[in-house]
Amino acid sequence: MPLELTTEESVHAYLNNHTTFNTSDPIELVKGGYCNYTWRIRLSTPYKGYRSLILKHAQPFAAYANSEMIVERLQYEYRALKAVSESPLCGKGGLIGVPAVIHYDEDIHVLIMQDLGTIPTLLDYFCTQPPPPSDLVAVVATQLAEFIAELHVWGKGPDAPRLGLPPVQKVVGSPMLHVVIPRAALSGVVDPLLEEVIDMFKAEALTSNETLIMGDYWLGNILIDVEDSPDGARIVKKLWVIDWEMCRYGNPAKDVVEIAGDCFFVSRFKNTVVGECMRHHFLKAYARAAKVKVDPFRVVVGMGVHWINWARPLGWGNEEEIRECVDVGLEYVRRGTERSEDWLATSWAKELARRAPNEAPFIRSNL
Structure with a gap:
């Protein structure tokens, strides 16, 4: 026993x-x-x-x-x-x-x-009052973007061990992909496109072996240690990335989606300036540092699924506000499948515009 x-x-x-x-x-x-x-x-x-x-x-x-x-x-x-x-x-x-x-x-x-003690998660820290200053948020965003971009490069190189990480079939066993459609339905949203996208994500999990990804890179899995300087400024001492249970080989877009997707919730429900500042500097730094190509339309579709999936269980807003998140999520799923460069340049992922690899569309034509 x-x-x-x-x-x-x-x-x-x-x-x-x-x-x-x-x-x-x-x-x-x-x-x-x-x-x-x-x-x-x-x-x-x-x-x-x-x-x-x-x-x-x-x-x-x-x-x-x-x-x-x-x-x-x-x-x-x-x-x-x-x-x-x-x-x-x-x-x-x-x-x-x-x-x-x-x-x-x-x-x-x-x-x-x-x-690591009782220091707050980045999600909790961004939702406090008074909010952190924009220069601190920019430092945090840039550091996290550069770290994950370097992980993607290191994980693709010959020096990184394969770590004995899970076969892709076990990744598909994660319940997260299976609850997206029921959670959308709780808000009265039913669309066959969601089923197509979830099937595509499952297929991707079964076949993608592109590089090492953290796999659960969201604001709740990052701890922030901040101290006050003698002049009263807040300084980041350390950022800790925790909970590596989902680390595996897969599509690096997943790591980009989760932090950028969380920034939408922070911006919408807690502090517009903090959420937008974090999103902008994270994606800008990642676009600059990334040597492993990420399809921005895969990021857009992933953001949409992220908002549909997490607005309700994380308690972001009332029923009407959750429905708004689901509607925005479905719009991003649809726009991402259409692969409009003009729309991408105005989207929540606009810093990744014009960096799409020359490959077949991520959704629909590959089904």
Whole structure:
């Protein structure tokens, strides 16, 4: 019977019996109950300078049809964190980092890593009052764009290990693609074009092996550490990219879509200036830095699907406002399939205009 680290007592027992980490302090549940249990461990004796660690346990829940995938994703996260942290992407003095891996137990499905504390996610930080200044937002956007562009280049090169990342069939098993159409229907939107697009995305996931992608590059998976300078200015100390469970080989447009798509929600519901500033500088920097081609119309279609998919579960607005997001999302899906260069130059992805590769259209003609 697999070990279940679902209580504080069970985590204490695991640490005592399977590791050399000592703690007598209460263990804090950070997150748990669906796919993983995540615990904060405060050490009695610091380990390599760390006074606390994060323990993540992938419980093979029998109740879930994808329980095997839940366990395997922890393995992918371990491999990705180890490879990326040791790569040139996280050089000394860089503004972007990933949590250091401290311990991995493949038999019991436990990953212990650096504790980054209680610093906010970028999503939370952008939604605070007073809002961050535009110059800080521009720095953050540029750094994140350059990091992901470099990841795409590194992942395509000969020095990047294949990491033992998941076969594409397991990526398609993700529930995210299967809920887009039902979520649109909850807002009264039914359109056969959505079914075409979802089928296309599933086919892409089964065949795309273009380069390494983070796979879950959204504002909620980026932590920001900010300090005040002596003159009162806010300075970014560090950006941390967390939750690498979905790291895999695929279409790099997915990483571009998620941050730029989130910026729409920030702009629409929290702060227009912050959301627009982040979007503009992120896409501008990515367009400048990217050496792996990204089809801007694939980005546009992905944005539309992102807005349809996430407006409701993330609580962006009331029913009428969610319907507006779904309608805008469907418009972007339609415009992206039409591949109009004139429209692209005025769209939420306009910084990517005139960079489309000379290839067959992404949607419809390839179906």
